[in-house]
Amino acid sequence: MRLITASSIHDGQKWMPSGTTLAVTDEGIITDILDTPTEHTIRYDGVLCPGFVNVHCHLELSHMKGVAAEGTGLIPFLKNIPQYRNNYTTEQKQEARHTAFENMLQNGVVAVGDIANTDDTKDLRTLGKMHFQTFVEALGFADSGAERSMGYATATYASFAKQSINAKQLKQSIVPHAPYSVSRSLFRLINEHSPSGIISIHNQESEEENKYYYNKSGLVNDLLQSLKIDDSSFVPTGKRSLASYMPLLSPEHRLVLVHNTYSNLQDIEFAVQHSGNVHWCLCPNANLYIENRLPDIDMLVKAGVNLCVGTDSLASNHQLSIMAELATIKKYYPALSWETLLTWGTNNGAQALQLTDVVGSIATGRKPGILHITHIDSSKPAVKRIA
Ligand SMILES: [Zn+2]
Structure with missing residues (x-):
């Protein structure tokens, strides 16, 4: 189980509130969504969004x-x-x-x-x-x-x-x-x-x-x-x-x-x-x-x-x-x-x-595949699947 957050998280339809933290299993299932990070939270620079x-x-x-x-x-x-x-x-x-x-x-x-x-x-x-x-x-x-x-x-x-x-x-x-x-x-x-x-x-x-x-x-x-x-x-x-x-x-x-x-x-x-x-x-x-x-x-x-x-x-x-x-x-x-x-x-x-x-959505119980996007406003944004 990992706790992850990012500069911005998109849930498939809109930006989530700042500080939103996702609890994700090794299989990529989102088991919980927290309002604020904890001390064990991994923070990504850039955007997280569904696959x-x-x-x-x-x-x-x-x-x-x-x-x-x-x-x-x-x-x-x-x-x-x-x-x-x-x-x-x-x-x-x-x-x-x-x-x-x-x-x-x-x-x-x-x-x-x-x-x-x-x-x-x-x-x-x-x-x-x-x-x-x-x-x-x-x-x-x-x-x-x-x-x-x-x-x-x-x-x-x-x-x-x-x-x-x-x-x-x-x-x-x-x-x-x-x-x-x-x-x-x-x-x-x-x-x-x-x-x-x-x-x-x-x-x-x-x-x-x-x-x-x-x-x-x-x-x-x-x-x-x-x-x-x-x-x-x-x-x-x-x-x-x-x-x-x-x-x-x-x-x-x-x-x-x-x-x-x-x-x-x-x-x-x-x-x-x-x-x-x-x-x-x-x-x-x-x-x-x-x-x-x-x-x-x-x-x-x-x-x-x-x-x-x-x-x-x-x-x-x-x-x-x-x-x-x-x-x-x-x-x-x-x-x-x-x-x-x-x-x-x-x-x-x-x-x-x-x-x-x-x-297509970040929600509890889902396994949407989670992407980490960096340099989104450049001519070649980078995408990496992290869950
Ligand atoms: Zn065609």
Whole structure:
């Protein structure tokens, strides 16, 4: 048992009163919270907070680190993915994802929302070192291929589900990749698969997505044509993408919208009207890598939506670190307080992944993983897990 305190302690939602002292067991369980330190208390300079929650990652793409050029825009980036993702041996992929996973642990992440197109990441889930919400991604834009796409996703889902029978920290659901890669029929099948499952989707990562929904024009249209994908069943809606696809998903699902780089106030109002269960996930370093642009975070904050943070994959990021994402947001939006930003990186992420009963808060009886952050206002804050 240790007693610990720090210059500042964040409980996942707010700063705790000065002098707050945590009693923590060797296993990391918080057994008591005291108002003042005792003579046996260890004092840390800097910040203590709960472990980070990375709401959006693709650990299975870790071998693609540095492959894609920066600043090309989303559509040229996507063209590169199929070309490169299978250009590696099983061993190379395995080594890369284990290295990335260990780095993510060292960066203080305790829970992850991880996109999967294959069941490659089963080996990481069984290590028991992190809470996993695996999002098995379904893809297919030809309406006629919906059953086949869903069949493949369901088989992958079953492979993950087998692991989670006796492991509380492992969950999974089937989710759509993006509005321009999933047909209406496939949206319906995904929606019906698990009525209470969490759904995550890459949302408005490029303005081209909105253009395509308006009138079937722009680079998304060019991409689908060049890949010879049958888009004959797609009828442009004359609306923005979010207003077009969201009605296909039941508001019973917790919905995690990822990126939102080109979302506007109209989109937020539509989402709020459609469902009270929407979480907006920011991946700023990936947005800068791919589109060299950030979402309008001031607008999202003013609208009062739930914000959380993800890293995306090493194909579009230099590291898998929530601290690095928060530091980027702070750099571009200096008026946002660390109290708010740490909430996004911890408790809000736990809410998005329905994990608030296990991670994301400092409270008696919890085992959230406790992080020690130093030099928080520098360009590279340091994070160390101390419990
Ligand atoms: Zn992604």
